[in-house]
Amino acid sequence: MAEEIAVRSGAFLGDRSRPAGPGFGARLRKIGTVARQNPLGTLGFIIIVVFVIVAALAPWIAPYDPKAFAGQRDEGISASHIFGTERLGRDIFSRVVYGSRISLSVAVISVLIGGSIGICFGIISGYMGGIIDSTIQRTVDAAIAFPALLLLLIITQALGPSFKTIVFALMLAVIPGVTRVVRGAVLSEKNNQYVEAARATGAWAPRVLFRHILPNVVALGIIVMTTLLGTIILAEAALSFLGLGIPGATSWGQDVSKSREFLPYNVNAAVFPGGAITLTVLGFNLLGDAIRDIFDPRLRGSR
DSSP: OHHHHHHHHHHHHHHHSOOOOOOHHHHHHHHHHHHHHOHHHHHHHHHHHHHHHHHHTHHHHOSSOTTSOOSSTTOOSOSSOTTOBOTTSOBHHHHHHHHHHHHHHHHHHHHHHHHHHHHHHHHHHHHHOHHHHHHHHHHHHHHHHSOHHHHHHHHHHHHOSSHHHHHHHHHHHHHHHHHHHHHHHHHHHTTSHHHHHHHHTTOOHHHIIIIIIHHHHHHHHHHHHHHHHHHHHHHHHHHHHTTOSOTTOOOHHHHHHHTTSSSSOOHHHHHHHHHHHHHHHHHHHHHHHHHHHHHOHHHHHTO
């Protein structure tokens, strides 16, 4: 009798226990399947990972100080300078390596802060409606209608070029687009049954917004933010190219601008920083498109 009770108890407890999650091998196989289905997204991810590693290990990867004299002026590609040197004799490869730190850090910080604010504005605007929605959306319309580059130039010129100013200006450029996209998603989510059930139980608005609606729209916000990273890197490079970048910093856009100041032009000093900008933007765009395809149910069903 005791053995029978023990067996029944074990079966009962086994029914109540949670099923074991997928093992490490199953997760690796799933990641491999996703990578094979999205080869361009995988390529973009690899490009971004390479640049992140380069930025993190810049002091060990760069063979020279990016701001110090390293060889003959305007030296071509050689064993000691694989990208050559620029007009002041500084190593171009070392400057490209250190330039990745500025571009990636400015882009990631501004997109994270601006995207988070945009997501909050978007869910509040879409859920609350009325005068709150109208006020937020008219502000967003005005911000989108105003030329983004001109706005960045005005802000950096008024506040003075610095790391904080560049991040602040680029953060403001991110907010309107994220707000618009997230608001549209909230409008389709707020009338679903799970939101109505939460209202019926007496849940107050902040709980409905951040406990029920936010988890269902945050993936869309992340997709938009990932896509915007490439645009923000281009914007930072444009500001540096125009002389409004971070003073004293090693920047890709600044190097491209400096390469055209003296004749004859040093092609290497423009091509390699410009190529780094192109590759980074391409990587973020490919990754953003892949993430959108993975999380979009309509595209997922067509595979």
